[in-house]
Amino acid sequence: MRVRDVDGFEQRLQAYAIERSEEARAVRVGEKETSEQAAIVARYADLFTREQLIALEAAETESKEPEREAVARLRLTCQEGIVTAALAEREDALENALLAARVAWDGEELPIRSAQARLAVEPDYARRAALGEAVLAVSAGFNDERRSLLADRHELESDVTGISEPVARNEAEKGVLLRPILGAVDRARVESTPAFAPQRERWLDRLLGPERDETPTSAHMAWIRRLSPLEATYTKDRSVAVCLATLRALGLDLEAEKGIHTDLEDRPQKSPRACVIASDPPRVVHLITRPQGGLHDYEAFLHEAGHALHYAGCEASLPLSFRRLSRDHALTEIYSFLLDSISCEPGWHAEHFGLSDGEALDNADAARFSDTLLFRRYSAKLGYELDFWTRFPTDGGTPDGYEERLTAATGIRYPAANHLADMDAGFYSADYLRAWIRSAQLRTHLRREVGEDWWRRPETGALLRDLFREGTRPTTEEIAGRIGFDPLDTTPLVAELTAVAA
Incomplete structure (x- = not known):
């Protein structure tokens, strides 16, 4: 598997980021009915390897500011990419299941996002409360998979970063307590x-x-x-x-x-x-x-x-x-x-x-x-x-x-x-x-x-x-x-x- 230098990694990462962002945009605005992030992640699998991460860590250590911070952000993105690559198919499946979910309301089967949007414009207090309960019931049906994904992400991030405690791990990434x-x-x-x-x-x-x-x-x-x-x-x-x-x-x-x-x-x-x-x-x-x-x-x-x-x-x-x-x-x-x-x-x-x-x-x-x-x-x-x-x-x-x-x-x-x-x-x-x-x-x-x-x-x-x-x-x-x-x-x-x- 090819290991890129900092410039090469950055150039290919930019192409990857554009593709993922445009896919996320199309799904978010309702132009697409299904998310295909996993396919994009697979196409760029060469970016997110342990060998590439080691190379970026070495480059970060050898750099001086402000280049060191620039390389650190590339290194953090590589860490995240390794985790995302492992979970992309399941995260796509959850996203697509949510897009397919329907809320029964007034004889209609509303997409969950449409039902959430309707909460902002429903004028009747009691109906709004009832619609909120219906939306929550459908959304909560995905909690087991949400929790399972969180657990697997935690394990992967612990392994990739070497920091097992979630709060400390996030503080290290943000650089603040x-x-x-x-x-x-x-x-x-x-x-x-x-x-x-x-x-x-x-x-x-x-x-x-x-x-x-x-x-x-x-x-x-x-x-x-x-x-x-x-x-x-x-x-x-x-x-x-x-x-x-x-x-x-x-x-x-x-x-x-x-x-x-x-x-x-x-x-x-x-x-x-x-x-x-x-x-x-x-x-x-x-x-x-x-x-x-x-x-x-x-x-x-x-x-x-x-x-x-x-x-x-x-x-x-x-x-x-x-x-x-x-x-x-x-x-x-x-x-x-x-x-x-x-x-x-x-x-x-x-x-x-x-x-x-x-x-x-x-x-x-x-x-x-x-x-x-x-x-x-x-x-x-x-x-x-x-x-x-x-x-x-x-x-x-x-x-x-x-x-x-x-x-x-x-x-x-x-x-x-x-x-x-x-x-x-x-x-x-x-x-x-x-x-x-x-x-x-x-x-x-x-x-x-x-x-x-x-x-x-x-x-x-x-x-x-x-x-x-x-x-x-x-x-x-x-x-x-x-x-x-x-x-x-x-x-x-x-x-x-x-x-x-x-």
């Missing part, structure tokens, strides 16, 4: 709870109506996040135009970025979760949303625009390691969180939707409530996932603590049966939370350096474009240092969370 992050966000959640509690009651009453349960189930979260009672103001047909105008005010012209390809269509098999797939940045970056009406369409577009502009704005001369690869996703999430937080600015609501000052303040508070709810959910999710993976080598993974933690943090009941479907790979929850902290720090910096109306000033876009050019090279902790903050300083975040109900 996870429990201090949990401690920081837990403190922020506790400190902001007195402001959140009345805000939660006020907005759940308005969004769910008088018939709501004291503790609604997560079946209602898509409806809540959509802020559906405000749909008449935040119509589906205006979302793209308003978001593009918002970005242009910052000096960020998304339409002029030739590398960004948008997919905003509504298809039955299209995932309701918006995303960006950076197949070959800066040349090919896909921005994917599924608009359904409501403020969340605008937030989702701005969020994904942050990712898309970041990847499409990187220097084309950067190596693959700094254009596409990263140790985690915390850096790119900073830019997404910053842009979607514009919906929390009353002035934005007044400017684009002709609202009175009072209406704009109220609707901005609704957006802050939605964001706060999500932050609290993810802070609890990280705590659960750290416990889950700490126990995993001995108990194989259980839902213990999932429902209790998330429900206590949000006031929304998250059924235990959802604990595996809700688990993103690689402690992505920690990446989100690092970005939550950092984006609050960055907003504080922008208010100080640019002004309170940073969200419509081209100086903000100029600062972001400078950061985008670096691609994925810096860490989010490095960004904190540049703007004068300790990475775990949650003071700006707490100030925003506690100002929500003011």
